[in-house]
Amino acid sequence: MKRQKHVLRLVLLCITLFSGAIYAQSKTASDLDTITVYDFDAIEPLLYTDSDTIHIVNFWAMWCAPCVKELPILKAYEEKHPNVNVLLVSMDFPENIESDLKPFLKEKGITSKVVxxxxxxxNTWIDKIDPNWSGAIPFTIIFNKDKRTFHERAFKNLEDLEQEIHNTLNN
Structure with missing residues (x-):
């Protein structure tokens, strides 16, 4: 019986590691072939989770210099922690997806999910996300099923982002 439990745990661990590796490998530039355009009602469910997984939702735009400067930090965190769920919510114009956004993301090596x-x-949806949000970007939500923090600023470096995630999950 004890041996069966150990074998079962080992199998579950292997499945977890294997699915994490598949998820990490599946996040390629081909994921950027389709960038879905949402209104707020459609995007709102993406801002919540029932899991313990860390979720980072970053509102940004190509025309926002602090946003662009922050993208490599988000990318580095995601590469260091492949089980994190990063969602980049572009505030650019839908008509520029093919001509500007996709080439920009490819040039920057961004493989995170982008919508x-x-x-x-x-005025309505900003308050629904966070009544304290002025609407300025970059704006980042860090959350799991139990904790949630809002950040109306750019992260300075990887350590800054890691510290905020640690603070979010451990306070």
């Missing part, structure tokens, strides 16, 4: 938010009623 676009195109909802003109910003």
């Amino acid at each position: 676009m938010l195109d909802d003109p009623d910003a």
